[in-house]
Amino acid sequence: MESSSARSGGSTRREATRQKLYEAAVTLIAEQGFSATTVDEIAERAGVAKGTVYYNFASKSVLFEELLRHGVGLLTASLKEAAEQTARAGGSKVDALDAMVRAGLVFIDRYPAFTQLYVAELWRTNRAWQSTLMVVRQEAVAVVEGVLREGVAAGEFSDEIDVQLTAAALVGMVLVAALDWKSFQPERSLDDVHAALSRLLQGRVSGRV
Amino acid sequence: MESSSARSGGSTRREATRQKLYEAAVTLIAEQGFSATTVDEIAERAGVAKGTVYYNFASKSVLFEELLRHGVGLLTASLKEAAEQTARAGGSKVDALDAMVRAGLVFIDRYPAFTQLYVAELWRTNRAWQSTLMVVRQEAVAVVEGVLREGVAAGEFSDEIDVQLTAAALVGMVLVAALDWKSFQPERSLDDVHAALSRLLQGRVSGRV
DNA sequence: CTTTTTGCACTGACTGGTCAGTGTAAAAAT
DNA sequence: ATTTTTACACTGACCAGTCAGTGCAAAAAG
Structure with missing residues (x-):
């Protein structure tokens, strides 16, 4: 297997997506608060689909x-x-x-x-x-x-x-x-x-x- | 003007209800945040009907x-x-x-x-x-x-x-x-x-x- | 070499529930 | 008589979480 090793040794695709989600979430939640921030907004700001958020994190609060x-x-x-x-x-x-x-x-x-x-x-x-x-x-x-x-x-x-x-x-x-x-x-x-x-x-x- | 019935120092019934709503809202919002706190909760904690909240305040955020x-x-x-x-x-x-x-x-x-x-x-x-x-x-x-x-x-x-x-x-x-x-x-x-x-x-x- | 399979990352329409705010008629308080 | 509160049914927007399916690249099979 060793599938991911084909790409660069450092950051997998998944890692990069997570990072984008962190960055999107941190500003939105800082501005509006946790409850007022929707998962759709986070996904949009990060430039990914909503499903991707749930593929990478179990829930909004886990993120x-x-x-x-x-x-x-x-x-x-x-x-x-x-x-x-x-x-x-x-x-x-x-x-x-x-x-x-x-x-x-x-x-x-x-x-x-x-x-x-x-x-x-x-x-x-x-x-x-x-x-x-x-x-x-x-x-x-x-x-x-x-x-x-x-x-x-x-x-x-x-x-x-x-x-x-x-x-x-x-x-x-x-x-x-x-x-x-x-x-x-x-x-x-x-x-x-x-x-x-x-x-x-x-x-x-x-x-x- | 209806000042004839106003008590000086002013504890009308309405005032008392507002106060109860403030007290209920402040603890709930402190614990959970504004967005996570529902108007139903506030009314219940204050011991009034939901309609009363809207009789006294234009909206949740005005409150x-x-x-x-x-x-x-x-x-x-x-x-x-x-x-x-x-x-x-x-x-x-x-x-x-x-x-x-x-x-x-x-x-x-x-x-x-x-x-x-x-x-x-x-x-x-x-x-x-x-x-x-x-x-x-x-x-x-x-x-x-x-x-x-x-x-x-x-x-x-x-x-x-x-x-x-x-x-x-x-x-x-x-x-x-x-x-x-x-x-x-x-x-x-x-x-x-x-x-x-x-x-x-x-x-x-x-x-x- | 080519075809098929496998696994990963991601997608977005959809669902079921939640909640702010409304409407109304009747009761209570002043 | 008027103001304030109640009880409760209702609406419509919004949103967390789901799921069947897509794209892709590496491996396995032919």
Whole structure:
């Protein structure tokens, strides 16, 4: 057999179709929400027939779940990378946090629709993909929590901070600021936005430095 | 005019029905999203007939829009109140910011479902109530921006801060931290959460106390 | 070489159910 | 007397998921 090996070693036809469906689904769902987006729309935007969607995914919500997993996987990898690179370069934990803020901004800059969709679905309850979302959220937040904990252990951060809440707040800060940036002042540069958040992160807002 | 029968303070029967419908709609839509929530469900949860929904609101989306306006109105009032009270008591602008953080937390503590729903809809595009949402968002964020600007003018905050971005980031910080609190550690007290955010706000995370 | 078979990826008309919104007549509340 | 609510049957658009069938290329058979 070995049928698919006739084509290029990398991407099968199926793989390419799935990718097109992901891309179509992510923007439509970000704009309209999951329930308001029809499978017909997704198929049309992807340039395939409706049947193809069901040939590649068991259902509309399975498509969505795999989309979520895929996207948050990218984000988590990017955050880890940022933290590790800072560590390798001998940077402090604040530097690591700062690098992660930037990594987050880069991610959102690249995948704004995914970010939108993620935020919109994260705190919903009673939805089929709720558990998937929780797992996947925890992976991302855990990276930030890890850096905070190491910082506390190393005496760089006050041991009175609440790691879990602070991590959530930091994530929220970046998320909301970035979505605002993309929605309302898209002409601003990433460096600009990064600088504003750095200032806030390092407490250089009050007190004139 | 039929003002003869109007009670001052105005709890007509109609008003009460509307309120019941708001309350039913807000939790259902927070859980499931707008499109996945049916008018029949809303009516049932509110304990009224379906016809009553349409007697009181022109359509499902009009009901939702008025819900949004109503909710954000409450939040904005609460933030303003916090800022003004601090000013009257002769507090600094950091104190005002801190009071607003607390007001935000109190609001979210009281109306978690509304907050959920608001976050989920805020960055959507192409939706009927998009413009309503923008107006209403700006009102709330403007309160924070106002305090920041006054702080800069008074020399309390660095004049290098980006008011708009910083305001968005602060709102995001509180929003996400609070939703996390409600979703994952609801047993924590409001004071606890407030303390964690205050620390972050005042840059007392890095550097020993 | 040629014909036939097999398996994969995809197609799009169709089905059965769902749901926003309507119409109406009668009851309840003010 | 008027406003508000109820109960319930109904409509028509819309949509997730299905299924019989198409196109194609590689292998197997002749």
